[in-house]
């Protein structure tokens with residue numbers, strides 16, 4: 001979600017290509033092809049994605065890499081941060097392995113923040129062509145002067161150490177996600193789309209409107225969110241945020257520990273009853 005600002009900082013022009021809800025919030029090959037122009041420098045792909053949780057199968061990635069192969073002036077950055085946070089039978093894939101012809105112009109990024117619960121250690125890493133990595137190292141060593149050696153050692157330990165806790169964590173995340181998805185879909189007028197098997201996050205397309213003459217909450221579209229935030233228990237609602245790409249959707253982060261009490265669910269249902277929410281459109 002920081003990428004548009006990062007591009008602006010680098011004096012580039014960010015171009016966000018719509019990923020339609022009809023396509024499970026995934027980028028279509030034809031839309032990617034249409035968005036690439038002579039001035040395009042980089043294409044940034046993020047799968048599994050934050051905020052929608054959309055995750056691309058190998059075949060879906062191949063459709064995108066087939067387009068990218070046609071545009072040799074374009075470099076590819078893949079943010080694979082959620083590589084390990086997948087459910088059921090989903091098999092993670094990344095562009096550089098799906099299409100070796102992109103290898104020399106792909107930067108593959110990852111980090112220890114998510115799968116290893118090490119956000120505070122501030123370690124991300126990347127692999128790519130040597131000249132690019134050398135340039136990145138130069139900029140980093142002269143700007144942040146690099147992450148602490150303690151964090152680096154901890155990250156090496158995380159990556160080389162036992163990985164058996166990851167499926168255990170994923171099972172807990174999956175249970176929380178199922179709870180959140182059921183809660184949202186049971187609330188009148190809220191819709192939480194999707195393939196329950198594969199996603200971590202769900203969007204809740206929500207368009208409120210005035211019920212007329214001051215009845216109900218009289219909410220404008222985005223005003224639903226603060227009401228939900230205020231009405232929910234802390235912990236159950238920590239991840240509820242407006243979707244950066246549109247005011248009619250919210251992201252619910254199902255990673256927060258679930259509340260044993262049914263109160264948050266009842267409150268979501270009660271707020272939803274008081275706010276009229278229109279069905280989603282096709283955007």
Ligand SMILES: Cc1ncc(COP(=O)(O)O)c(C=O)c1O
Nearest residue numbers: 046050079081111113119123124
């Ligand atoms: C897709 C994605 N990439 C990268 C990051 C950066 O993580 P961090 O700054 O904690 O290493 C995040 C954080 O939320 C993310 O969602």
